[in-house]
Amino acid sequence: MMKKRFSSGSCNATLIPFTMVLSFSLFSVLYFFNADSSSRFNHVSSVLNSPSFPRNQDQSLRSEKPTERDPQHSFLQVESQISCDRSHYHYDLCSINGPNVLDPISSTFYAIGPTSPRKFKQKIRPYPRKWENLTMSKIKEVTLISGPKGPKCNVIHNTSAVVFSAGGYTGNFFHDFNDGFVPLFITVRSMSLSNHDVVLVIEKSRDWWVSKYSDLLGAFSNYPIINLDNETITHCFKSVSLGLVSHGFMTIKPRLMPKPTTILDFHYFLNKAYGKAQQSDFTIPMTRPKLVLLSRSGGVGRVILNQVEMKTMAENMGFNVIVFEPKPENTLFEAQRLINESHVMVGVHGAALTHFLLLRPGSVFIQVVPIGIDGVAEMCFGKPAKEMGLTYLEYKIRVEESSLVNRYNKSDPVLTNPMSSNKNWWADLGKVYLKEQNVELDLIRFKDYLKYAYNKAKRFMNKVG
Template sequence: MKTRSSGRGGGEPRRRLRNAAVMALMLSSLVALSLVRARFSPIASDGGEALKLKADESKLVVTTNHAVVNTESGDSSSSSSSSAAAEEEEEVAAPAKPAGGGGGGGGGARPVCYETSRRSDTCEAAGDVRVVGGSQTVYADTLDREWKTKPYCRKHDAFALSHVKEWTLRPLPSGDGDGGGAAVAPRCTTNSTATAFVLSTGGFTGNPFHDYTDVLIPAFITAHRFGGEVQFLVSSYKSWWMNKYIQIFQQMSRHDVVDVDADGDEVRCYRSAVVGPEFHRELGVDPTKTPSGYSVLDFRKMLRGAFGLDRATATPSGDRWDIRRRPRLLIISRRAARGRAFLHERAMADMAASLGFDVRVGEPDASTDTSKFARLVNSCDVMVGVHGAGLTNMVFLPAGAVLVQVVPYGKLEWLARNTFAEPSSAMEIHYLEYAVQLDETTLSEQYPADHPVLRDPMAIHKQGWEALKTTYLDKQNVRPHLGRLKNTFLQALKLLPHDKETMN
């Protein structure tokens, strides 16, 4: 008995200490769990607002994990792909649209400004809406607080956004000018029943890939649901750029396009407004995110109407291709000084002609007549070019045509896939890829055989986008082996919708 009693007496303090430690651990876990839940829960407890705001309530919070990369807008079609990891991430699913085109943000299903993808924010307001372009301000009587946004689809790229003006959405002042002290609402100078749509042509516009990916396709996604009753209010307006694409805007709207920054004291009044276009994917439309399921095929149909393009499909004039209508192949040309040029275009054209192609060569640039070049591309059945902005002209190819992307040396297949390979399928365009080998690139003439540029391209990738772009996109020209390229062209012929026995 003494021994048992002595044992209990010595162990009791230790048991109590263990129990206290367990209780402390459980309490700590509960506190940590509560903090984590409060930090990451997407739904607030006071009304369901699905957006967390920082201390500065006037700023829309956008949290991304994307690196900010300084890119150029002049030539590369892939400054949108400045971070390989960013391009691999899934798009954020767009929230359902609210009834009536948005509200004040007090008790609705979501805020006035909301994230439509990791690349874009869109703001919507309805009611008494007044736009003062001279100060980049939208007033609405349904708002109860201020919101700020930059209406351009590249919100993770600080360099692009540095060329985009910020817009503010504010509650409409209630004063009537009777001396009561309240601010006075700006008086309307023009009235419209259309929806105002504010977007920017700043950023990387001037590069065809960015023209379509950052502005034109997002504008179509956002404006299509209004059936033409939308007025484009363009910020950071560039007259030369708008002249290049005015036919597209005229297809999307029955109203004049406005250089809204130049409005001065003009006050444009509407029943509703959208500030900032929606983005889905590179050169694409996600039909599951559009109100009526419209897709990039509808965008391509709209382009045919805008530029008067005759061919919806790549089919021969009769049952077979013949001497009167041979399949046409377009070589997208580039100057050697720009990089990624074919150094033997004439030999390529002769080889393609020997296979039965009617060959054309075109070099699109900033001064190219868009309508004229669109008609040339639409007349073709196969288009081939080295990775670059010129391949964006695939939007004009007829369905069933073939795009051949020549991928420069340097492990750039991921870049080729994101920019042109993946969009081609949704456009109903066949896609073929020709990867440049070491003995087909001028890089082998610029560097010793054991240099990392030639032997370990991924080491260059790890140095960042600028190193990759400068090395593999700006400094490289190519000379594909005609034998290998011939096999690719023969494969393209087999993909075309024709009687295969007609081609020898």
């Protein structure tokens, strides 16, 4: 039996600008060495136990409790309603622990309570890529104010609000989940609210994005989305939380949740959102394992040049092969139905591999890893796939399988030692290893991977259908 290979490789399927990649590199170093640091996450469990988290405050907000005769007592009560936790590497969190009113024109939340001539203010960019200064500079700031009386309410909501941005890298399928829906799932699950009992207030809530993910957004909230960019009337809430909690790349850490929760729970959440039971029942019995081949074409890079031959080989082996090239117009409902009913998924590293979240636990997931992106491939897809209970196989291509051999000398560090020898690796990640590189699989070597996957898929198919 072939030995499974687990290694690592970039989450973004599109060309990554130098500045973004450079900042991403700094994150990677810190992430691998500090992601599990208790000092970075030791507040999370207690912070998230309240409907109006977080209770951890900035140093500027901490003060001794005033006596009842303190003339500033009423003001400090209002000021203490606003709290911000800026201790995390990936994100900031702010909240108003009590009634508040949103003025969407100025993107400002006013605490409702005793008034004071003194104004207390905090600002937040509610997007969980805090370490990337360039990205965060393009995220709209939202303001929280206590003190002076805010505007009157036009609409009163008898529930809480969660505020976040769908800007940044939103629109790339990987980032839609890594920076959006997985952190949103963590955040909402960490709030002591019943299902759907939250209003989503979203900056950059573009129509095409809402349409594409309407079923998934509806699984988070029964209420209409408030578009922070287009809304013109004021709204009042019982409390509000701004920002999304991220545990790292495509992961959910049970020890940081009020109740044990994993990425597998998010998989079941997706199934529920799209009307699927946790275990699929098929009306038509399958005799051949279904293999979904995620395809890439055009000038996007990481194309399988001998895809036709690879597909034929898999079919001759006994697979029912479905070629799936995701397009912007594809709904997630269509993808969920296809992927959830398959037994094997194969694809080259890229954003489309995010579809692994739709595979049933026990399915086989083969990631083809081009040269130069080992560590990022593991971080973005390999590690979370194993956490979700998939049989994960990594096919690391050899130099002779990369189209880069036609551009560079075989002794060039770009090919022989990308991480250690090429000082420009981070700059080349987007331009060279993702954009310019295609792969031509060694079908003799890859056949061993398919054989292993076929045997696993047959046992899985016989077990669950």
